[in-house]
Amino acid sequence: MNGDSKWGVLGQYDWSIMAPELTILVFATLLSIIDLLLPKKTDRRIIGVLGLIGVIISLIFTLSNTGTQPASILADMYRLDSFAVAFKAIFLTGVAFAFLMSLGTLDKKDVHYQGEFYYLLLTALLGAMFMASSADLITLFIGLELLSLSSFILVGIRKKHIQSNESAFKYVVIGSISAAVTLYGMSFIYGLTGTTNLYLIAERLGNVYQGGFSYIVYLAFFLMFVGLSFKISAVPNQTWAPDVYQGAPTPVTAFLSVVSKAAGFAIILRIFIIMLSNVIDIDPTTGEMKSLLVDNLGLYIGIVAAASMIIGNTMALRQVNMKRMMAYSGIAQAGYLLVPFATFTVLLFEQTLFYLIAYLFANMGIFAIMALVSKDQGHDEIRGFAGLFQRAPLLAISMTIFLLSLAGIPVTAGFFGKFYIFLSSVARQNYWLAGIMMATSVVSYVYYFGVMKQMFMRTNPNGVNKIKVPPCIGIALVVAVVVTLFAGIFPSQVIDYLHNNFLFENMMQVAEQVVMK
Amino acid sequence: MAALYANNYLIVAIFLFLGILLPVGALTFGRLLRPHNPTTVKRETYESGLEPFGSSWVQFNVKYYIFAIMFVIFDVETIFLYPWAVAYDQLGLFALVEMLIFIALLVIGLIYAWKKKVLEWN
Numbered sequence: 001m002n003g004d005s006k007w008g009v010l011g012q013y014d015w016s017i018m019a020p021e022l023t024i025l026v027f028a029t030l031l032s033i034i035d036l037l038l039p040k041k042t043d044r045r046i047i048g049v050l051g052l053i054g055v056i057i058s059l060i061f062t063l064s065n066t067g068t069q070p071a072s073i074l075a076d077m078y079r080l081d082s083f084a085v086a087f088k089a090i091f092l093t094g095v096a097f098a099f100l101m102s103l104g105t106l107d108k109k110d111v112h113y114q115g116e117f118y119y120l121l122l123t124a125l126l127g128a129m130f131m132a133s134s135a136d137l138i139t140l141f142i143g144l145e146l147l148s149l150s151s152f153i154l155v156g157i158r159k160k161h162i163q164s165n166e167s168a169f170k171y172v173v174i175g176s177i178s179a180a181v182t183l184y185g186m187s188f189i190y191g192l193t194g195t196t197n198l199y200l201i202a203e204r205l206g207n208v209y210q211g212g213f214s215y216i217v218y219l220a221f222f223l224m225f226v227g228l229s230f231k232i233s234a235v236p237n238q239t240w241a242p243d244v245y246q247g248a249p250t251p252v253t254a255f256l257s258v259v260s261k262a263a264g265f266a267i268i269l270r271i272f273i274i275m276l277s278n279v280i281d282i283d284p285t286t287g288e289m290k291s292l293l294v295d296n297l298g299l300y301i302g303i304v305a306a307a308s309m310i311i312g313n314t315m316a317l318r319q320v321n322m323k324r325m326m327a328y329s330g331i332a333q334a335g336y337l338l339v340p341f342a343t344f345t346v347l348l349f350e351q352t353l354f355y356l357i358a359y360l361f362a363n364m365g366i367f368a369i370m371a372l373v374s375k376d377q378g379h380d381e382i383r384g385f386a387g388l389f390q391r392a393p394l395l396a397i398s399m400t401i402f403l404l405s406l407a408g409i410p411v412t413a414g415f416f417g418k419f420y421i422f423l424s425s426v427a428r429q430n431y432w433l434a435g436i437m438m439a440t441s442v443v444s445y446v447y448y449f450g451v452m453k454q455m456f457m458r459t460n461p462n463g464v465n466k467i468k469v470p471p472c473i474g475i476a477l478v479v480a481v482v483v484t485l486f487a488g489i490f491p492s493q494v495i496d497y498l499h500n501n502f503l504f505e506n507m508m509q510v511a512e513q514v515v516m517k
Numbered sequence: 518m519a520a521l522y523a524n525n526y527l528i529v530a531i532f533l534f535l536g537i538l539l540p541v542g543a544l545t546f547g548r549l550l551r552p553h554n555p556t557t558v559k560r561e562t563y564e565s566g567l568e569p570f571g572s573s574w575v576q577f578n579v580k581y582y583i584f585a586i587m588f589v590i591f592d593v594e595t596i597f598l599y600p601w602a603v604a605y606d607q608l609g610l611f612a613l614v615e616m617l618i619f620i621a622l623l624v625i626g627l628i629y630a631w632k633k634k635v636l637e638w639n
Contacts, residue, residue, distance in 0.1 A: 029622070029625060032625060032629065033625060033628070036628060036629060036632045191522075213522070216522075
């Protein structure tokens with residue numbers, strides 16, 4: 001080839017599969033320059049609008065990759081498969097909601113650095129996208145750190161707000177500790193296999209496990225799992241969530257609760273499923289063969305899931321602050337989302353994705369309404385929702401739909417999400433986990449219905465003046481309501497779509513290293 | 518192979534043990550051997566032969582940190598540039614473009630710092 005000598009081996013890669021990430025990178029860089037060049041007085045919402053356009057372009061690129069064969073460049077450092085496409089679509093949708101929310105409610109007095117706010121959301125998104133779209137421990141970790149560092153700043157962006165500062169500090173400390181723990185676990189894996197490529201690790205780890213290193217493999221798994229549980233705010237790393245959610249500006253809270261959490265699930269599923277796919281445990285006395293991930297570790301993941309569900313749902317009962325309540329609700333939701341991973345059926349990806357979609361739209365809807373209500377009331381307490389039905393009936397009704405979806409009541413997406421997860425747990429005869437899931441869901445009705453009680457049965461002491469809904473929040477709410485109801489009424493269509501267009505088996509296929517077109 | 522892996526940790530353990538033993542041993546030995554006869558002049562903080570003055574709890578200007586961070590960024594940039602320059606002939610045009618992107622991103626960082634008045638001292 002003619003171009004070979006000039007451009008080297010890197011020139012042979014098909015860089016077009018990286019288009020979604022490159023779009024976000026270009027937009028984040030351009031926006032940071034535009035922000036510097038714009039005069040101080042200019043309304044920074046123009047940067048938000050441009051950022052939103054970037055996110056939508058990237059979403060179009062991502063969706064155009066649906067159903068393609070797995071491809072990889074830079075020796076699997078960047079990898080495109082159905083798993084990556086599905087998660088990236090979720091991140092991009094979540095960030096689009098966060099942008100709409102910020103455009104509608106962000107206050108110049110509250111968040112002074114508005115330009116930074118918008119492009120840091122984009123860099124955080126870029127980190128999340130790399131967490132879903134790589135099969136190399138180093139790139140995955142860099143993605144994780146890019147997401148973490150951007151969110152540390154975003155949490156503390158209300159510079160004059162004492163709670164925001166406190167929460168950012170807590171987030172930095174706990175985030176760094178958990179990153180160190182994750183890295184420690186990864187170092188064991190590297191020490192055992194001599195590579196950071198997940199497929200090579202999978203190839204070698206089976207023999208290593210048989211060769212007397214089983215305890216170190218266990219240790220590495222626990223270290224990495226505990227470290228990564230920070231991102232999904234599951235037990236034992238859940239303590240930061242309430243404080244950080246409360247201190248961060250509402251769009252950032254929404255971002256953390258949806259995009260950051262989904263990214264955590266992406267990296268957990270990607271690393272462990274590929275890494276441990278060939279590790280087989282042989283019972284020395286009976287000679288029985290068991291898969292380490294499916295049969296042995298399921299119990300521990302199940303314990304984490306159960307503890308998250310119990311702690312999240314019981315602690316949420318006592319909260320008077322809406323953001324803290326949503327934080328505990330998020331911990332419980334992380335527990336539900338870990339159940340498919342603990343029970344490990346063939347439908348794992350469909351279940352996780354369906355539930356994530358339900359969770360994404362319900363949570364984003366709630367935070368959008370909450371941003372409006374707390375701006376109107378001047379505080380984040382649950383009592384601020386009193387009399388919302390008289391003040392803004394449409395808002396109250398959409399809020400009810402989102403709350404029902406999170407609680408898992410029929411006709412909403414959340415019901416079927418939970419139902420599928422529950423079924424697989426029962427099918428694998430994991431009755432205790434299914435039982436805890438059922439019982440804690442019933443507990444969760446109390447606090448979700450508590451908000452509804454405020455909206456429909458109380459009157460607001462501050463009067464019944466109407467709440468104005470900015471158009472961008474209106475758009476976000478309409479989309480969220482439509483998707484929540486659609487996925488709740490026609491769940492089989494969504495599942496079929498996921499099943500037909502996303503071939504998750506291809507996550508395990510080793511892709512061609514050099515893609516030439 | 519498992520034994521080899523564990524042996525490496527044995528060395529770590531020995532070093533850790535020695536690291537704790539040496540200072541503890543040296544200080545205890547010193548305490549046993551030296552005469553104990555303190556005076557006020559002896560108890561004063563040793564500051565390169567100068568008379569100590571003021572409190573050690575002085576506030577440093579926060580700008581030092583920002584300068585330090587700026588320095589580290591460009592220091593690391595040079596570290597990256599060296600191996601690239603050495604292997605320039607093998608790496609080809611693509612690496613040149615990549616390096617230009619890298620430097621461009623750092624320049625954007627510099628412009629950011631400049632516009633945010635980090636480089637001014639007042």
